[in-house]
Amino acid sequence: MVQQVKLGWNGPMVSEVCFGSLAVSPLQGRVTFEEGVDVMRYAFERGVNIIDTAEIYANYDQIKAALQNFPEVRVISKSYAVTAQEMVQSIEKARKGLNRDVIDYFMLHEQESALTLKGHHEAWEELLKAKEKGMIRGIGISTHAVAGVRGGALQPGLDVIHPIINKAGLGIIDGSLQDMLEAIAFAAEMGLGMYAMKIFGGGHLAKAPEEAIDFVRSIPGIQGMALGMSTREEVDFNLNYIEGKPISEDLRQTVKYRERKLYIADWCQGCGRCVEICPQGALSMSVQREGCGEQAEVDPASCVLCGYCGRVCPHFCLKIV
Template identity: 40%
Template sequence: MKRVSLGNTGLSIFPLIYGTLPLGSLQADLSPQEGGRLIRYALEKGVNCIDTATMYGTYSHIREALRGWGGEVVIATKTHTADPAAAREHVELALKELGRERLEIVHIHGARVADPFTERAAVLEELLKMKEEGKIGHVGLSSHYVEAFRKAAAHPEIEVVHPLINKIGLGIIDGTAAEMAEAIAGCAGAGQGVYAMKAFAGGNLISEARESLAYVAALEGVHGIAIGMLSQKEIDANVSYFQHGVLDEAVWDELEKRRRRLKIMEQFCKGCGKCLDICGSKALSLVNGKAVVDESACVLCGYCGSGCPEFFIRVI
């Protein structure tokens, strides 16, 4: 299978990364068995890097997929906290839940953090300690800010970056797609591994999936793209594209007809506003005491659902 070097990390990955966010309770809410079956199918097809996060709730899905698996696998997870003690707990939880002694990549997960080297300095220090302890292979940065990656290029302790990028720039908080692309190239030029997220803008660009995927894949410095996949057909289509550059017109025509949206059960919403605090795209607001989504700004990440104490928000 095709392999690319992830910057200077020494890691070699297939350029399609399995994004597990859609499998968990924030979105499709698949059982560990259902989600694990899909991840395992992708592994058997040659995908060897899995992207997850503490808040995704998909460790059980990955653990199920890896049951009895003897092949190579690179696991990248994230901690979203500003508290270094909690960050350590997140890493320890991932190690325990996944049954591993070492995680290949752990990102500072700061979608709304423009300067992680100031705002998450203590978390970075803690992750670097855990790297010295042998529990983390490489420390990374995940963000929706152009400025965060401009700064990251000057910080060699960050070895992998996970930027939001799509052809229309939807979800980028402080700039354009062109500006993010420039920052990505700068990170790659500094030797950092780069794998992109939200190439389809969380599903908003599904009707233009082929063009959207080609745009991100062609950007200077992009080594791989994380894509959430909920069927074997999606996995096959994406593997074929990244391995051979082949686009089966019939399959992609069908995939591009899929639509997703953020569902807020407004009749139950209590208007606490906790979802607004989490939304990195500022796509939510309170109207007449109820949470309302601006679909033109929403990237369908589903993070807002994790903040709803009543679980009344989900990507469907």
């Protein structure tokens, strides 16, 4: 059984592994709807009792199907809402889409600092109201930024932070790995719940998954981690390792992490929407072929394969392969 941890001083007991549903969502397109449901159910059967999603993942219906017969599984969702009305709509969309009256945790998605939190103050106030009404049990933020963690730690009413953290510091947008560790330590002093994201650095660290997992587990203040898993074998590998169970060579070879990359089709029209939304600054515009004008270009070293760019491309030029 997966180890249970307390998510912050005042939070619930949950499994150390949170199912990161981006990997089975339409945003990444690795698996079919049915395959994704099967993998989630298998993880729940093995003791994972918390799942992470977001409005942008567009997979509420998939998670709803997986949650049938697993009412104890807690759900975390996130929204880019800025205004109060946008947040009301986001919360209702989650409640309806997941068929749940109460969402366990709801977050502001990708906050960069106290300044961006201030810009989302209407949405945050609406989260506080929803929590007071019992529609949400806890509220928080996700962030790729050191300043986001520090700002979140000081945000009134915040329960949980979902920070990017991995042994190489990949994906941190405003500082070093040491800066992020210090920010996490600061937030930990506040007694906040914290579960890590991108511990494999978007696949860049996946050749040594045990080392990546061990690093995050060793960080004081980080109680759990969201792991993206798209096959039963990946569930078995990750949970067996965390539970201290043996991993057969066959299983190791089956889940051997292959290199993935962001593919940009040659029919890119150069609209630049992907560049604007990329949280890592991994995309830019450049002249790829004479006479074709500008097209999007990716820096593989900076890309963490979140797939958010593909969501906004009007010509379906971007995908993870």
